[in-house]
Amino acid sequence: xxxxxxxxxxxxxxxxxxxxxxxxxxxxxxxxxxxxxxxxxxxxxxxxxxxxxxxxxxxxxxxxxxxxxxxxxxxxxxxxxxxxxxxxxxxxxxxxxxxxxxxxxxxxxxxxxxxxxx
Numbered sequence: 180x181x182x183x184x185x186x187x188x189x190x191x192x193x194x195x196x197x198x199x200x201x202x203x204x205x206x207x208x209x210x211x212x213x214x215x216x217x218x219x220x221x222x223x224x225x226x227x228x229x230x231x232x233x234x235x236x237x238x239x240x241x242x243x244x245x246x247x248x249x250x251x252x253x254x255x256x257x258x259x260x261x262x263x264x265x266x267x268x269x270x271x272x273x274x275x276x277x278x279x280x281x282x283x284x285x286x287x288x289x290x291x292x293x294x295x296x297x
Contacts, residue, residue: 182274184243184258187230188219189269195219195239198264201291209257213250217242233279235271243272258282264289 188195196219203210210216219239222230230237243261245254258272258280266288272280 183245184254184272184274184280186241186243186261186265187222187226187233187235187237187271187273188239188241188265189236190239190265192219192221192239195241195265198289198291199241202261202264206257206260209253209260213245213247213253214257215242215244215246217244230271233271233273235269237271262286264291 186195190198199216199219203216219241222237222240226240227237230240243258245251259282261272262270262282263286267282267285269288272282274280
């Protein structure tokens with residue numbers, strides 16, 4: 180059974196949202212059909228405390244919700260891509276409300292360019 184994921188992010192909301200927009204734009208099948216990737220939002224004080232328990236001084240957060248249970252085998256690859264884009268220093272993904280979904284490796288934050296089609 181697929182579980183919901185949550186990204187605890189050390190970036191401000193606007194910077195996290197730039198990375199979310201990049202993921203949605205470059206991987207619309209994963210982050211539109213297979214999973215719903217929510218917009219970044221400011222963490223509440225309790226959210227900051229929860230994130231601290233996961234080892235990150237988070238400022239923002241976002242959800243990642245499975246939409247297609249038949250594609251559950253692809254979720255790990257999608258989570259790994261999120262880690263690659265955000266960088267492992269700036270993101271901890273959790274699942275099931277209380278467990279960390281660790282990355283396979285450490286990644287620096289990916290350089291992204293937000294450009295609008297002209």
